[in-house]
Amino acid sequence: MKGYNFAYLDEQTKRMIRRAILKAVAIPGHQIPFGAREMPLPYGWGTGGIQVTAAILGADDVLKVIDQGADDTTNAVSIRRFFAATAGVRTTTRTAEASVIQTRHRIPETPLTEAQILVYQVPQPEPLYRLEPSRSETTQMHALADYGAMHVKLYEDIARWGQVAISYDYPVMVAGRYLTSPSPIPAFDNPKLHRMPALQLFGAGREKRIYAIPPYTDVRSLDFDDHPFAPPHARGACALCGATDAYLDEVVIDDRGRRMFVCSDTDHCATRRDAGHLGAEGVAP
Amino acid sequence: MAYVAVKGGERAIEAAHAWLAECRRGDPAVAELGLPQIAGQLGRAVDRVMAEGSLYDPELAALAIKQAQGDLVEAAFLLRAYRTTLPRFAASLPVRTERMALRRRISAIFKDLPGGQVLGPTTDYTHRLLDFALAAEAPPPPPAARAEAPAPGREPVPSVAQLLRAEGLLQSEPVAAAPDPGDLTRAPLAYPPARDLRLQALARGDEGFLLGLGYSTQRGYGGSHPFVGELRTGAVSVEIVPPELGFAVDIGEITLTECQMVNQFAGSKTQPAQFTSGYGLAFGHADRRAMAMALVDRALRAGELGEETGAPAQDAEFVLSHADNVESTGFVEHLKLPHYVDFQSEIENVRRLRAARADAPAVAAAPAAAAEAAE
Incomplete structure (x- = not known):
């Protein structure tokens, strides 16, 4: 697009985002603050995912954008048009053909490969926010791996209803260290996170956080020995x-x-x- | 019956944009609004959009207002999305508001003071009666009598804060150690943020949100006994020091409204009783915005002054992470986007829980978790 850099963001900003991505890959599941920019799309529409995609996209990439699993939902159409206009990259609806897939709320059914990167749009990167709204507090909880509150929440669900009553954005432990939000994907998709060959990048624009699950990383949905996670x-x-x-x-x-x-x-x-x-x-x- | 897939999102978006353009223009028989009309006759809207859009440019703000059909939050968003693409070539020197070319300057704590009280073009003492004469086009009003305003660079008018500080009655403001103030548009806020970043966040925060929070402190939620020490509006020079020159050059002027609130402070073990201040600064003529900002700034200082905290306006994380209307409106309005995948899993969840309850009637009602807001 005339007057704009390749994939909209200027190169300095892309470098800043790439540094955050590298840090995120080095510390799987840990939220890295980054200087998220104001984008020409509203916060909540995928500005975090768009910035991550813009930072990793090359001229030879083939981009697929899905929302709710579908390529033809209005916001997926809008984001795909944004990159077609600003980066001129080839776009596709075929999961197998894409090198970069930006998604909101789903993981494709077709298993992904090492040659692919999955970029998630994340509304709320903090998995503990419903239990502790202060991010100053949750930062400390992560530092101390103090996840008792989440286990208590799961326990209370089981005590009250006989099962965990979380159906999407089901919290996971990444590489045995950080409690992480998988973004609002249905719990049905959680098993796909585990040891996925593709790199998974998560961008939260409004909350200014990036995190990652590197290829073949262990991802365990939180559960108890006597109440194992049972995806619907x-x-x-x-x-x-x-x-x-x-x-x-x-x-x-x-x-x-x-x-x-x-x-x-x-x-x-x-x-x-x-x-x-x-x-x-x-x-x- | 065959399922008709919802294809054609692309065509729908294009048609929506075309219809929007038609609605924006309105009745073609009525003359189109020009930007000078918006900038010249809707000045308070332009000022608000410049403040919340974080960009001083009345022409672009007028364009944003026209494009947004007068939706000022949307206009601020348009301005922000443009601002973020601009190169930053310098940081200005601190503007010297004591050298402001005053249009308005009032103090509520002294009957008269050096520099005088200047009402300026205020609505304060108008009677709010709809002026039906304005509905018809009329010749422009005759010029008003106005106070002699000192031009920038002429005799400075010291602020009330300076007068009080000279006597030690008002706490001195700590001068920041770092010469370059932070910028929350480049690096994410970390809590607790320093005052420079707090003031930046408040200066571009939503006027309604700041107003409500400021008001809450007056009603007892973190009271700070405020007095308007001074409120002034006028043009100030903006100066930068280009590295190749090494001295300050004037690059233009901007109109600002500055509010210095003076608040009671009983003193502490280490400090004698003294007044303290809250500070508000806004682009353009914006009394309400500058005053609300000053109230909230003072409330956010409660912790550092050793006062009791706990009111919403005193919680920096709460105030600063919810003050930005571009962020707020984005996340509130994103609920319009499709959420049917998550809702489907919630439906299944509720059905499962209802089935479990039918099997075991002793179990309590459906969980609150099932009703949690969508993401």
Whole structure:
């Protein structure tokens, strides 16, 4: 785009962000403060993820942007257009073709590789904020690995309801040291974080924090020996592609409460239909 | 029944932008607003946008107001997003407000004082009766009688704070050890932040938020017995020292409103009783903003002065992390974005808990966690 640097941010700012990313990779799961810039998109719309993507993007990269697992949601479209305009990079909706994937609220169903980087948009990087709102306090809790409060919260859930009542943004321990927010992905996606071959970078613009999970890092969803983390399973099959192992969105289809389930990962669904898998309502794309 | 995927987000966005442009223009039979009209006739809006946008440029602020259809928070955001792309080539010397070309200068704590009381173009003593004559186009009003204002560089008008300090009645302000003040737009705030950063955050903070917090201190939530020592508005010179010259040059002037609150302080074991101050500074003519800022600044000093703390306005982390309206509006409004993946997992969760309860009626009602706000 005329008048702007490649991928919008100036090179000094990119260097500052890259230094924060390097530090984040060196201390897996630890939140690194960085001088987040004011972006031309609003806070809460993915300014952290956008800054991380802008800092790592090269001219040869192929970018995929998803929101809720889908490439065609309005904010994913808007961010993809932003980078197509400011960086001129090739974009794709195919998970397997992308070298950088920016996501909000999902991890793609297709397993990622060492050649890929997954960039998460993070609204609230502090996993303890509902238990302790003061970030001065939580910083100390992280320094001391004082995570008793979170274990008590989980214990209280089990004592009251017989199960942990966290369904998304389920807290994880990264490399056995830092309690970390996986961003608001459904707990269904948590197992994908563990020993993922791709580098995972997390950007929180408004809160001015970056953190990372390097490739093949141990990521454990918080649980107890006698109450192991049990990710919820899909409750049916995708009506379009018949998938039974993917995260499904529930779509209300009439005013009498009839529903159908479809894959939230639009690329996964289309790829399956291309390969001939069809669900009850499915048509080949 | 076939599921119709929500495709065409791209087309929808383009159509929305086109419709927005149409709404912004309004009825084409009515003359379009020009930027000089906004800058010249909606000056208080321009001042607020410059303050919250952290950029002194009345023309760009007027453009932002026009583009934002008069939504001043949106206009401040537009200005900020532009400001962040600008190169920084120098930091100015501290502006000398005692040399301000005064349009307005009042003190509530002395009947008269050196330099005099100057009301200036204030609404303070207007009766708030809608002036229907303004609804019709009328010839411009006749010029008003005004006080002789000293030009910048002429005889300085000392501030009330200087007069009180000369007698030791008002605490001296500690001079910062570091010559360069911090900049929260370049490095993230760390708590507790020093006063320079607190003042920067307040100077660009949301006027409504500062006003509410300042007001709360007057109603007992961290009271500080404030008096308006002085409120002044006028133009000041901005000077920089280019490294290749080594001396200060004047690069232009900006209009500022400065408020020095004078607050009671009973003294402590180490200090005698003395007045203390809270400081407010705003672009343009902005009494309310400068006064609210001064109240909050003083409230945030409670800790360092050894006073009791605990009121919302005295909690730096609470005040400074929620004062920025570009951050606040972004995060509040982001709830409009799709959240259906997380909501789906919450639906499943609630169904599971309800099923568990149906199996075991002794278990209590659904958890509060299930109702937590979406991210």
